Amino acid sequence: MTSELTIKLEQKGRAKYKPASDYKIEDVQKVLLQKIIEENSKIPDVNIDSDYLANIQYQQNKVNVLSLFSGCGGLDLGFELAGLAAVIGEDAAMAAFANRDTFDAVRENSIFHTIYTNDLFNEANESYAMNFPRDHFQHGIDIRKVRNFPKSDLVIGGFPCPGYSVGGPRLIDDERNFLYLHFIRAITQAKPAIFIAENVKGMLTLGKGEVIRQITDDFSAAGYRVQYQLLNSRDYGVPQLRERVFIVGVRNDIAFDYHYPQATHGGNLQPFVTLNDAIGDLKDYPGPLYTGSYSSMYMSRNRKKRWDEQSFTIQASGRQAPLHPGGLPMEHIGTDQWQFPNGEAHHRRLSVKEIARIQTFPDWFTFSDGGNLDASENSRVDKQYKQIGNAVPVLLAKAVATPIAQWAVTYLQQREQQNSQQLMLF
Template sequence: MGRTLTKNFRSSLTFAPDEVHEVLQQKIAEENRHALESSTPQTRDFEHELLATAHYTSKTNILSLFSGAGGLDLGVQLAFLVAKYGEEKAYKIFTDEASFKSLSADAHIVYSNDLFIAANETYVANFGSELVKDSRDIRKVVTFPQSDLILGGFPCPGFSAAGPRLLDDPRNFLYIHYIRALMQSRPAFFIAENVKGLMTMANGQVLEQIIEDFAAAGYQVQAHLVNARDYGVPQLRERVFIIGARNDIVEKTGFTYELPEPTHGPDRDLPYITLRDAIGDLEFSDVSEVFDGSYSSMYMSRNRKKGWDEQSFTIQASGRQAPQHPGGEPMKKLGKDSWKFQGEFNRRVSVREAARIQTFPDWFEFSDGGNQKVSKNNRLNEQYKQIGNAVPVFLAEKISRPIAKFLLEMKPSQMNETLF
């Protein structure tokens, strides 16, 4: 999460819109100069190739930033299938790799950017090699391609009391580069995801300013806090989604993003999905994909085991911090910040079980980085990290469904008109 803002932090939420836009333009111009200065003939040739990447006027062209293993991207592709074929058929298609890949072409991923090597290998293996996979630091990307939709969860930024605005902080804030991509690419919509804590940093002022900065790029912006289990994910996981619709799209079509109603829970049509539903059939499967390291005092300071008929704790981006498998006896509380295991069956969830809890399909494979010189646990951790950092696929599908439906129906000419 980075450093929390101190009491000396000065908000600029009272800035007039034109002042916000001016500061943003200055910062984006500065970052564009930095990217250009760091470029080489080789990277410029790469970007020339990138700009020549095929775009399809009959499809939605997607640009993915901070893409990781692609949970958000996969969920958006599923949302397009739901919009086209209906939920029941789309979710059935989703379970079969060949069918899903052949029928999800309406959501065409043009470009993906991330620094994480193993995640990039995973992404290409599962989304195909036709897209442009960029493994450079996003701060060094000079030119982003045109798109209809940008996806990505920028890392939760660290903040200081150094300046009057987030954009004036001397450190590079990666969400700025998300905005930089928006201003170059001009998609009709964007979807960004972040941790729950973003909503409460500096009593909400940080999120307000981020929304203000995205809005200054020409978008109507909303932020929503959701819990994954309310949307069919067997996991207690609260996240913030920041949704943006380009101003001229809103003005010309009247589109307003409405957060889909929760689908699962006591007062909903469907019950919560449980660990038994998600991984019950894997109980006696091969456990070679289980991180088997020791447990720290921090790990043992609280309950780490949910029951079969509950939802999992949040899947962390770490094998060592993976929650316990629900089998066996529950953990026993000894006192404040002290728990212990009971019985003989106690282990972390496996890589595949964690992926199931994050609602990835079984055909989706995760790279371990391929370095056979490091330990098994280190290789497994590369996979746990990708899975824990991902947006749960079914949550991404539900959140993006209204946008997917709109983009399937919208004429490309209407989307390509811009205000700037």
């Protein structure tokens, strides 16, 4: 790409470059169009592992789900739980969810059935395999190298977001910004009735809003009615301040109008779930956690919430994990400067188990650390922090999935009554 299209300054900042701020929308459009051409050129002529397509395990009486950028499965688990609640009831589903054996005994009743997952992160794939039924095909290769995707009824996934993050360099032409094109490529082949794509809040303002416009236009061009909305996880029973964008597309020929879930917590609703509610019982037995010093960047802002508050956003890094709420609060001593009033020894980061709770994973959900006994404990647990921080909070995913699950149950019942001979749901 030529230098006039990079939309970034050749100036060192927190990342390799600092983004330019005086660009024009026309410049952004040129960058996006050029990168789209470049990304499409990377698609292989020959599919890798193409034999799997003949062995996809469809279930005619289920919503067959294709999961992209699956990670350890936070979004997938939330969908599975919503699909179970739609069949056996909310109370029964949530009661079963608390125990692995109980959940395993009933989870096959979920209206959602995953047939395919894709992710490059080995440890996340291992975690997914340990916690989900083995009746799906797990593709552990770069999505850009997958030429053909299986047919499905629903496609879900959170395409990678470092290029959009307000905490990162915010480069418009970051190649990671364009992995959504392969999400679109997947839906053009899978032809699902509905897709759900999750991403960070920063994508709404990147390129002065031109990036989200381009993304939604591209999804719409694939034959979908597309909408997006910013949701805060704490409004849905998650003890965390985490804002994420959910892009929802319904195929143009499908008679279903998706409505985003109404908040269930806050205001006159149920009280927000607090850190004390979520992790108060782990004070003495937190489990493995990331240890070590704190960087000047880490100490540039407050990292500790009170017990009666919700956590800061859980990030995909052990080093950047928020502080445990116990002990004295941090003190603000100057511009971008905070300190521990009684020294580092009296403060610690949230543990792996604590951040998993904050992301609303059940305690039975296990996370692979790669199994490398020669690696340091920090190195091993950091792989777990990364998986958990990258995941969609399970209860937020469940809230987003619930309208689809409820509609799909009725649709499947109608189809069964009509004795349809179609293999696929839609």
